[in-house]
Amino acid sequence: xRLAPFALILMFTAIVSARCxxxxxxxxRAAPGLVVQxxxxxxxxxxxxxxxxxxxxFWATWCTPCRSEMPAFSRFYRQYHARGVEMIGLSVDRSHxxxxxxxxxxxxxxxVAMLDDAxxxxxxxxDSIPETFIVDRxxxxxxxxxxxxxxxxxxxxxxxxVPLLATGTAAGRQTVPSVSATH
Numbered sequence: 701x702r703l704a705p706f707a708l709i710l711m712f713t714a715i716v717s718a719r720c721x722x723x724x725x726x727x728x729r730a731a732p733g734l735v736v737q738x739x740x741x742x743x744x745x746x747x748x749x750x751x752x753x754x755x756x757x758f759w760a761t762w763c764t765p766c767r768s769e770m771p772a773f774s775r776f777y778r779q780y781h782a783r784g785v786e787m788i789g790l791s792v793d794r795s796h797x798x799x800x801x802x803x804x805x806x807x808x809x810x811x812v813a814m815l816d817d818a819x820x821x822x823x824x825x826x827d828s829i830p831e832t833f834i835v836d837r838x839x840x841x842x843x844x845x846x847x848x849x850x851x852x853x854x855x856x857x858x859x860x861x862v863p864l865l866a867t868g869t870a871a872g873r874q875t876v877p878s879v880s881a882t883h
Contacts, residue, residue, distance in 0.1 A: 731746060735747075738806055755776075765851070769851065776854065783865050784865055789810060795816050798881075
């Protein structure tokens, strides 16, 4: 029975490590896995989106800064989706608030999912919201925006995403440098 407390400590450490707040996400490195069912029933699988530039935005219905960024995301997604931009809005709202998220979804124009529904989540839980990641065509994180560093606007999206659309990859490496407003 002496092993029981030790086993509980190990189990707790494993759980905390698995859901650590963006601990392994770094600009310039491969994006972690992310597989989640969208509210519309489609499956978002980051790994299957190689060749596309992907915007991942963590938000909540009750978050005023999150809601103020949403129109820029929506405009940008509508304008650049056909050119290779994919996006997911990951709501950190609790499961019982799913209906609140579903009510916001039609006004966004881009896919939305509940973070709690993630089957694979290498990003973990955010420290604060909103938080946004830009992943290039090769699957490398190129930017990480947080409210204490930068607010996402139409210009920020254009400056950080459009150059990634114009480039290809050579030998799996992106030819565009990382955006400076990152962690």
